[in-house]
Amino acid sequence: MSTLAEETEVVDLGLRWVPGFSSLGPAFFTELRPTPLPEPYWVGRNLSMAMELGLDADRFESDDALAAFTGNARVAGTRTLATVYSGHQFGVWAGQLGDGRAILLGETEGGLEVQLKGSGLTPYSRMGDGRAVLRSSIREFLCSEAMNALGIPTTRALCVTGSDAPVRREEIETSAVVTRVAPTFIRFGHFEHFAARERDEELRALADYVIDRYYPACRTTDRFNGNAYAALLEAVSERTAALLAQWQAVGFCHGVMNTDNMSILGLTIDYGPFQFLDGFDPRHICNHSDTSGRYAYNQQPNVAYWNLFCLAQALLPLVGDQEIAVAALESYKTIFPDEYEARMRAKLGLPDRSDADRPLIEQLLKLLAQEKVDYPIFWRRLSRVVAGDNPDTVRDLFIDRDGFDAWFRSFTERHADISPAKAADLMLASNPKFVLRNHLGQQAIEASQRKDHSGVATLLALLESPFEEHAGHEDFAGFPPDWASTIEISCSS
Template sequence: MSLLAEDTEAADLGLRWKPGFAALGPAFFTELRPTPLPDPYWVGRSEAVARELGLPTDWHESKATLAALTGSMPVAGARPIATVYSGHQFGVWAGQLGDGRAIMLGETDGGLEVQLKGAGRTPYSRGGDGRAVLRSSIREFLCSEAMHGLGIPTTRALCVTGSNAPVYREEIESAAVVTRVAPSFVRFGHFEHFAANQRDEELRALADYVIDRYYPACRTTDRFGGNAYAAFLEAVSERTAALLAQWQVVGFCHGVMNTDNMSILGLTIDYGPFQFLDGFDPRHICNHSDTQGRYAFNQQPNVAYWNLFCLAQALLPLIGDQEVAVAALESYKTVFPNEFEGRMRAKLGLTEAAEGDRPLIEGVLKLLAAGKVDYTIFWRRLSGYMADGNVEPVRDLFLDRAGFDAWLLSFSQRHAGTDRALAAELMRRSNPKFVLRNHLGQQAIEASQQKDHSGVATLLALLQTPFEEHPGADAYAGFPPDWASTIEISCSS
């Protein structure tokens, strides 16, 4: 029996749904309904995402909407499913995984999938409770919107709802649900699942669906002799390379780059133990569970390539030639450094490439690492120096003043003859004032645990426009307190 919700028994969100991923058939998912949570309440809402979905302006005023987005009431016209996938976790094949606590309501007629994370147990929960806790849900909600504000491809988050229902982790915490939104939640692991089980028919159906929906140019390409699947792999690798460059440039650590956490669209997905760097440490490990440092900040680009190689292996039955599959990954090695250097030049206020840019970039990164200089504050202050000529706020960040002065001389020579005002504006648009530091998220979480959600709303407003000055909000752009270094973020959520 279909679980398609009838309008007479469901909350009408004003959305129209189409089959989308569900059209692939039951081999790819299980139909089910979310498990209700008692007495839901609003924690945070993104009106920007509501507009993207085309929700009415009073969408959040309905108790039925609150209940529906907490999994306690069916959504009119929706066909909830949980999808199956597999993957490599910390470099080890983990076998079948799947949406263990995420239930997709469906795809809107605007082409956006809507998913409830934390909405209860599914057939893929692997003994888990299918729930998410308030702590991790707030972090995902805020970081989804923060990354979008930074211009980095990401899944989005419409809202967080909470409930006093207990969830058992290292301690008893309260439950929450994040409503996530993306063009697609398909991961590398979806392809790995069917390849590992030698289900080539389903593998081909999945690849054809993704290509036709999201990579149609691969059908008419002359790349790889017109091999659409190799062209698809190349396109995914290039999107992934561009994404990783953006992560590295902004100082973002994902923390758990398993193949099942890699988006086929090159989106940042699955915000677990993430962190934006405070002091610049290329070897920083943000995930307390990552005891071997596999997902350290400076390892992320290589891990992404390793994950793409796993995707290539999964697609090999369709590509048909191992050498072609390997060749389809080759452009990653040029796209990543080109994207990285281009974005670093923008951070430096440079509009065109020139000989010597790479040493200039590498030089400042070495200085920042040697002094564990605050990454975000340095770049924002450097932007200010370009605007007003006052170098002391930047120089004060370094113990190695001589080293910084030598680098600054090279930086100034590179800018000889340039329009400082234009360079300063480019730097201001490239160097955010606000990022979601761990301690800021923790403060908002602790207040929300006491039913004060104002901190979530304040952070959301700042993070959605992180390059603006936001007068009066300088406290959110300052140095982290000493206790911030004691915050431990793990895979537990």
């Protein structure tokens, strides 16, 4: 663990910082500095994120930036810290957790927090080593930007740096640091931490900070007789419901939806054992460590509600009434299905709602699950059919041709009064050609382990515009190879 007394080089990256989370006071964090890594090198850089931060290209490509984003140099104006939180892991209260391998550099004047993940031991590392490995850092870097390009709320990623410093997981691997960005990294677990310790003063300070910074409308609401804390709970529930609808529609599995991995802003956060579906299997478990299937794809919406209930319990001392707290969660139950159906209608090229839509969607999902039809390829091919391609390109994905034909007749009838061009445009903008499949990430990782980072750059370029055709890169949108099903992603990273 690097203490504040240790001398490190200070570099000026041209960014200006504001107090942000650190203004809450020492009960919420520990000040410390990242632990340096030997001989760092660039693995991947995200120029668009750098521009959003106000970091110019020359500074971003400099040795100073490499040192700063590896934790080897201190960024001028920052107050580096690790935050404390608690949480439920796999449904069981885990007690105190915290940033065990992440250190917050600070918040920029533009309102974005910048955090180094994999930057060394903190007081909250427990039995961990404070490091991240190259494979998981590449996966988070790419998936953060993939989700953003899909329009799904998420933390972002600025860069990945690597080092040959060894890290032991199931085997010896090499170290990496991913620099990630978000308006805030506050989680449900931050509230659970102070509620569990009956520290109501800190709990209130945290809630007030979140309301004033991110949910100011809660101060003037007439909901719940003007109870701002109940209004906060309702707003978080609604954002979470919309997020889960987007996950389910695109076929994204998070893999480790612990309460400490749930963002208070409804962002996708903490990319560990995630996966985009290949074959459509509602019961798919992407996390090799999840032996009970708690976080299977079809369980995610219910788990999100369970996590929100934990947040409601944490906020109860502020809300003051259990019935009001429960009522603040109710909108999740209507917003999730409505948002999900709206997303699926867009995927089907249906601009307006009809009572026929829900059975059309349910029948299709049953067909896809019956044969585990490749989820991204099905949707993209269907989009191309509406744009004028031969319907056989979709029909050939099914063994049960009669079943598909019956569904396709219903689909065609539903489109009878819809402009084909309008429907095709909606579908091609809703059904990505490129998603971060496990095997694509694995290929980029293996190349990077050989010091060839071109695969990371190529994938980033494709995933930043996933709805475009990108001629010449069809292999990145094809069926996964047989060996892809043998990839195991666990909580160890």
